Each structure stands twice: as C-alpha cells, then as structure tokens.
Amino acid sequence: MNDPLLEARSLAKAFPSPEGPITVLSQVDFSISAQESVSIRGESGAGKSTLLYLLTLLEAPDSGELLWRGEPVLNKSIRAVNRLRAKLLGFVFQSFYLMPELNALENVLIAKRMLGGLSSADKTKAEGLLKRVGLEKRLNALPTTLSGGERQRVAIARALMNNPDIIVADEPTGNLDEHTAEQVMDMLLGLCKEEGTALILVTHNPSFASCTNRQLFLQHGAL
Amino acid sequence: MPWPLYLALKQLFPTGKRCSFYAATSVVGVMLGVMVLIIVQSVMNGFGHEIRSKIVDVNSHIRIEANQVFSGGEMLAEQVSQEPEVAAASPYAQGMVMLQYGAHPAFPIIRSVDTSAGPQVLDIDEYLMMGQLSDLDDESLIVSSGLANSLGIALGSVVDVYTPLMLERMKEDEILLPRELEVVGVFETGWNQVDANTVLCTLSLMQELYGLDEGVHGVAIRLHDEDKVVAVADKLNAMLPPGVNAHTWMELDRDFLFILGLEKSMMFFIMLFILLVASFSIASSLMIAVLRKTREIGLLSAMGGTPRQIAAAFGLQGFIIGVIGTTLGVLGGLLLLYYRNEIIHLFARITNSEAALLRYYQFSNLPVYYSWVDFVLIISLAMVVSTLAGVFPAWRASRLKPSKALRSE
Structure with a gap:
C-alpha cells in the first residue's frame, strides 16, 4: 500500500460556549493515500466540515498530529502551510465561491x-x-451568467488546476438539483480518477x- | 503580476465591464478633491503672486528708514546705488494731506517720486493712464484713478492741498492758504489699496509741503534680483549708522502677507474635506466589499493566500483609486485652469456680470501661479488619504479566519 498523502492522528477539537467547551471531534484518526477516494458522511452538526478544516489546516486542532506527504505540518509557519496547501490540495465547496469579477477561465x-x-x-x-467539464463554450462567461451546475464545474476545474494530490469536496452537490448533482458527481469522480487525484x-x-473506495461515518466526534 | 494586485484591479475593473460602480464613484470623488484643490491653490497663488508683485512695484524691494526725518537722503541713495545688487535707489518722503477739488475734500496719502532721467525705483510710467511723468514738477500732482473718479478730477484740474504744516501755522494765527496744484497725470496700479487714495509729487514739493527742508523719510531701493532682498537688506543694515535701518518689503507688509497666507491655508483646509469625504466613500465601499466577499476571502486562504496578501488585495484598491483619481484630478485641474479665462468670460456673459468683474476685481484674466510644492503636497495628501481609506477594510479582511469565513452565511 502507498504511503498516506494525508494522515491525522488523534485529532481533537472543542469549541467554547457559555456552558463550557463543546467537544466536536475527539481522537480522530484518518488517512488517505494517492488515487484513493474516501467519503465522510454524518448527520448535520456532526463535525464533518470541522474535520475537513482540521485536515486541511484551515483550522488548528486542539491536539493531535497531522502529516502531509509524511511531514508534520502543525508546527510549520502560516506561509509554509499555505504554500504546501496550495500544492497539495484542491477545494470544491457547496457554494462554489467563484470570484464574481472574473470569468470562468480567469476563475x-x-x-x-x-x-x-x-x-x-x-x-x-x-x-x-x-473543456473537460463541458464548458468550452463558456470560457468568457461571468459566474452570474452560469447555472449552478456550471459554476460547480468551474470550481472543479479550478480545484484541479494546480495538479493537487488531493481534492477536498465539502458537500459539492448540496446546492444542486438531483439530476445536475449526479452529473457533477460523475464528473468529479471521473476527473479524479483520470488525473490520479x-x-x-x-x-x-x-x-x-458508495462511489468512493472507502466510506467513513462520523458519529459522536469520531470516525 | 502579483495576484493581490491582479485581484485588486479586477475588483475595480471587472471582466466584461469598464469599471465597477464603486470604482467609478470613488475615482470621481478623489478626482474632484484633487481638481478643486489644484484649481483653488493655483488661483490663490496667482492672486498672491499678483498682489506681491504689485506691492513690490509700488513699494520697492527695500526701504531705508529712521525713527525720524533725516538729512543726506540723496547722498545715502547715491552710496546705496553703488552696491552691485541695487538697480535704483532714491530718497522719498510721504505723509497725508487734505485735497480739495471744488467742494469735494479727500484725505489721500501723498508720496514723492523720483523724476530724474536715471533708473527708477517705482516704474510710474507703466501705470500712468493719462499724462506723463516728465510733466510732473513742483507745481503739479499725479493722482490715483480711484481718487480722480471720486472727486471728478481730470487732467489739467487744479486742486487745493492742505498739509499738517499749515495747521501748525494756523495755531500761530497765520492765514491758512492752500497750495494750488495742477493734476498732470492719473495712474492705476491694479492694487486697490494704492489706487483708491494716493497722490504723487516731486520730492522737493513734498519737502516744502511738510517743511522738511533737505530732510527725507527714507530711501527706496529696487534690486536686480528680487530673491536677494533679505541678503541685501542684511548687508545694508551692517553698513548703516545706528537708528537707520533697511527693511524688506516682506517686513513692511508682514500683516498683509500673513493674511494672504492664512487665506490660502484656510481654503486648502476647507477643500481638503472633499478628499476626506471621498476617502470615507472608499473606506465604506471597501468595507462592504469585504463583508460581501467573506466566503471568497475564506477560499483565497484555502488556496494559499496569506493574511498579508489578502490584505493587499483589498488595501491596494484604495491605492489604485488614489493613483487614478489623483492623475485625473491633476489633468482635469490643469485643463480647467488652461481654459479658465474662457470659462470665466462665458460665466460672466451668462450672468451679465462682465463689467462688475472688471470693476471689483480689476482683472479681466484670472491670475494663476503653479507651485510645484502645492502640487506635491496635494498629490501626496490624496495618495495618503486614499491608501489609508483601504487600510481598515484590508486589516479586517486579513483578520478573517478561513474556517469562519467559509462558514459565514
């Protein structure tokens, strides 16, 4: 088996509240290898997005260890982490987050x-x-003139632009209708396979x- | 191009549009501020320059004065004329008289002028509207245009002149007989303070009217180079006897020059508010942009943007607005100043006020003086104010935590 591209050991995160800290994640272990696909499911509020933010270091864990390409990253500078993240990870979010001032190609x-x-x-x-996400005729279109499905396809192309090792997709079909969601999902899975991401x-x-290699379920703060 | 600059430019000038509404209004705000400041300062400088040159023309560069009437004025003037920086020097006397023409009295300032053929301290010929300086003798006067108008004096008019000396003699029961003098010229300098109430005569007549014998009130000096006025005054003071001092025109008109400077500073201060209002407009628009783009800012962090780069993407917008607004403001200001006279005459024609303009302001063309110090000051201020306007929104953007930004609704 390949060495893990991303590995988390005993990650924990709690958020402060007036009633005391609320533990969202406790002792989470996770790893993903090259070309692997892993799905994380869980009920709303289970901490799925928090786990993603911890894995990608968009948020710092309270404790635990995090390795990217086998290298511990928690002690690295913000600048070094940012640079590493830009090379290692590509992001696809539920709300697309395209820059409204830029056309599809510029995004x-x-x-x-x-x-x-x-x-x-x-x-x-x-x-x-x-072209591969079917938008060859919409290169110069602004996000406001694109449909939801088209916007998410632009976001997928953007995530793949830097040849990342891993695509992190947080509810990528959450804002799409069933038919479009299936199309976008097929496209995402297909492209990851083709690119070896x-x-x-x-x-x-x-x-x-069920389309991913491994399915995980987040419950009571643990996978 | 660094991506923060690229993104800043794209937010101001989005793809598919010439520029965003926010960019247009912000640029216009800065442009108007800079334009108005440049126009007002240049016109104020023009007026100031004009008035200063009038003061120098009418009052000379340096005056040597004592606390009392002193004799040997001719000799002192001769001695001072030997200095290489001095173009002309002549003794003078001045005071106040009562002048009566028909039943109309007036109390003008009377000053002696040099009528010799040599270099003149005061170039009266330049300001003479009627008559000639060569016609001036001990039996005649040249009057200012304002005085001539108010008393109805014309060339050849004979006026009665009473002096303080006559009042002294009246106390000794002598009969008060005025001196009858013929008006041989009318002058106008363009400086209202002089034109309203001044009479010129020969030095010997002035000495006679005031009973000065050979005495004078001072020596007026004109220099070749106006910029050396302070140095020459210092040099003369070093060689003058105690009690006799050389004063520059800036010292003699200190209060007037102070008010002139104060007026300019006040105008600058008031007009500066246009720039400040523009900066608040930039700051509020950028702040709204930061709030509206919170999730995009989160994405930029996720994609590798550092807080400093994200701050730059927003802060640079203020700077870019400053650069464009200031450039357009300077160009617009210079363009309007170039066509200032056409604009004023058009406005005067429309409002039917051309005559009033000439009468009250004594100019038909708006005077303008371009000071590079003012230009540097205005440009620097506009740039600083615009850039500072982007600092707080930029700081807010850089402080956003990526995870919180991405979660924001």
Whole structure:
C-alpha cells in the first residue's frame, strides 16, 4: 500500500460556549493515500466540515498530529502551510465561491496565479480543464451568467488546476438539483480518477458516498 | 503580476465591464478633491503672486528708514546705488494731506517720486493712464484713478492741498492758504489699496509741503534680483549708522502677507474635506466589499493566500483609486485652469456680470501661479488619504479566519 498523502492522528477539537467547551471531534484518526477516494458522511452538526478544516489546516486542532506527504505540518509557519496547501490540495465547496469579477477561465487560472507566475501553457491547461467539464463554450462567461451546475464545474476545474494530490469536496452537490448533482458527481469522480487525484468527499448522499473506495461515518466526534 | 494586485484591479475593473460602480464613484470623488484643490491653490497663488508683485512695484524691494526725518537722503541713495545688487535707489518722503477739488475734500496719502532721467525705483510710467511723468514738477500732482473718479478730477484740474504744516501755522494765527496744484497725470496700479487714495509729487514739493527742508523719510531701493532682498537688506543694515535701518518689503507688509497666507491655508483646509469625504466613500465601499466577499476571502486562504496578501488585495484598491483619481484630478485641474479665462468670460456673459468683474476685481484674466510644492503636497495628501481609506477594510479582511469565513452565511 502507498504511503498516506494525508494522515491525522488523534485529532481533537472543542469549541467554547457559555456552558463550557463543546467537544466536536475527539481522537480522530484518518488517512488517505494517492488515487484513493474516501467519503465522510454524518448527520448535520456532526463535525464533518470541522474535520475537513482540521485536515486541511484551515483550522488548528486542539491536539493531535497531522502529516502531509509524511511531514508534520502543525508546527510549520502560516506561509509554509499555505504554500504546501496550495500544492497539495484542491477545494470544491457547496457554494462554489467563484470570484464574481472574473470569468470562468480567469476563475480557473486564479489558482495558478496564487501559486506563482502564469504562462501560456497554464492558459491552455485551464481551457483544457474547462473543456473537460463541458464548458468550452463558456470560457468568457461571468459566474452570474452560469447555472449552478456550471459554476460547480468551474470550481472543479479550478480545484484541479494546480495538479493537487488531493481534492477536498465539502458537500459539492448540496446546492444542486438531483439530476445536475449526479452529473457533477460523475464528473468529479471521473476527473479524479483520470488525473490520479485522491478525493475526500463530505456528503449526505449515501449513493454518492458508495462511489468512493472507502466510506467513513462520523458519529459522536469520531470516525 | 502579483495576484493581490491582479485581484485588486479586477475588483475595480471587472471582466466584461469598464469599471465597477464603486470604482467609478470613488475615482470621481478623489478626482474632484484633487481638481478643486489644484484649481483653488493655483488661483490663490496667482492672486498672491499678483498682489506681491504689485506691492513690490509700488513699494520697492527695500526701504531705508529712521525713527525720524533725516538729512543726506540723496547722498545715502547715491552710496546705496553703488552696491552691485541695487538697480535704483532714491530718497522719498510721504505723509497725508487734505485735497480739495471744488467742494469735494479727500484725505489721500501723498508720496514723492523720483523724476530724474536715471533708473527708477517705482516704474510710474507703466501705470500712468493719462499724462506723463516728465510733466510732473513742483507745481503739479499725479493722482490715483480711484481718487480722480471720486472727486471728478481730470487732467489739467487744479486742486487745493492742505498739509499738517499749515495747521501748525494756523495755531500761530497765520492765514491758512492752500497750495494750488495742477493734476498732470492719473495712474492705476491694479492694487486697490494704492489706487483708491494716493497722490504723487516731486520730492522737493513734498519737502516744502511738510517743511522738511533737505530732510527725507527714507530711501527706496529696487534690486536686480528680487530673491536677494533679505541678503541685501542684511548687508545694508551692517553698513548703516545706528537708528537707520533697511527693511524688506516682506517686513513692511508682514500683516498683509500673513493674511494672504492664512487665506490660502484656510481654503486648502476647507477643500481638503472633499478628499476626506471621498476617502470615507472608499473606506465604506471597501468595507462592504469585504463583508460581501467573506466566503471568497475564506477560499483565497484555502488556496494559499496569506493574511498579508489578502490584505493587499483589498488595501491596494484604495491605492489604485488614489493613483487614478489623483492623475485625473491633476489633468482635469490643469485643463480647467488652461481654459479658465474662457470659462470665466462665458460665466460672466451668462450672468451679465462682465463689467462688475472688471470693476471689483480689476482683472479681466484670472491670475494663476503653479507651485510645484502645492502640487506635491496635494498629490501626496490624496495618495495618503486614499491608501489609508483601504487600510481598515484590508486589516479586517486579513483578520478573517478561513474556517469562519467559509462558514459565514
């Protein structure tokens, strides 16, 4: 078996409240290897999104250990973590989060811009990604003129732009109708497979979860 | 191009649009502020410059004065003229008289002028509307335009002049007989303070009217280079006897110059509020943008953006607005100043006030003086104010925790 790309050991997180700290996650162990797909399900408020934020270090855990590509990251500087995250991870969120001032192509290219310089090859690659998600005729369309499904496809292309090792998808079909959700999910799973990218999928939908290699269920703060 | 700058530019000038409404209003705000400041300051400078040059033209660069009437004025003027920086020097006397023409009395300032053929301290010929300086002798006067108008004096008019000396003699039961003098010229300098109430005569007539014998009130000096006025005054003071001092025109008109400077500063301060209002508009618009884009800011963090880069993406917008607004403001200001006279004449024609403009302001063209110090000050202020307007929203954006930003509704 491959070495894990991302590994979490005994992650714990509690949030303060007037009645005392509320433990959301306790002693969570998680790992994902290259080209693997893992789904995480759980009831609303179970802490699925919190777990994703801890795994991607968008939020710091209270305790535990986190390794990216076998390297501990909790003690690294914000700058180093940010740079590593941009190379290692691609994000797809429920609400797409496209920049309204940028067209579809520019939204995909922003991921590359943030990592460093931009070349003509990058533009070709972004156009290719948009073509693969079926938006070759909507390259210059602004997000406001795109449907929900189209916006999420732009977000998927953006997530893949930097050739990340892992795509982290937080309820990527939560804002889409059933038919569009299936299309987008098929596209996401297919692209991850083609690109050899690992996938961490947080979803409520059991049928989408069943399409991944491994299905986990988050309950009472543990997987 | 660094991505924060790219994103800042894109937020101001989004794809598919020339510019965002927020960018347009913010740029116009800064532009108007800069434009008004440049126009007001340049016109105030123009007026100031004009008035200063009038003061110098009419009052000379340096005056040597004593606490009392002193003799040897001609000799002192001759001695001072030897200095290489001095273009002309002449003794003078001045005071107040009562002037009567028909039944109309007036109390003008009377000043002696040099009528010799050599270099003149005061270039009266330049300001003469009627008559000639060469016609001035001990039996004649040149009057200012305001005085001529108020008393109805014309060339050739004979006026009666009473002096304080005559009043002294009246106390000794002497019969008071005025001195009859012919008006041989009318002058106008454009400086109302002088034009309203001044009479010019020869030094010998002034000495006679005031009973000065050979005495004078001072020596007026004109320099080749106005910028050396302080240095020359210091040099003269070092060689003058005790009790006799050289004063620059800036010292003699200190109060007037102070008010002139104060007026300019006040105008600058008032007009500065336009820039401050514009900066608040930038700050509030950027703040709204930060709140509206909270989740996008979270995404930028997730994609590798550091707090400093995210702050730059918002803070740079204030700077860019400042650069564009200031550039347009400077260009707009210069353009309006270039066509200022056409604009004023058009306005005067529309409001039918051309005559009033000439009568009260004594100019047909608006004076303008471009001061690079003012330009640097205005541009720097506009840039600082616009950039500062983006600092707080940028700070707020950088303080957002990615997880909280992504969760925000």
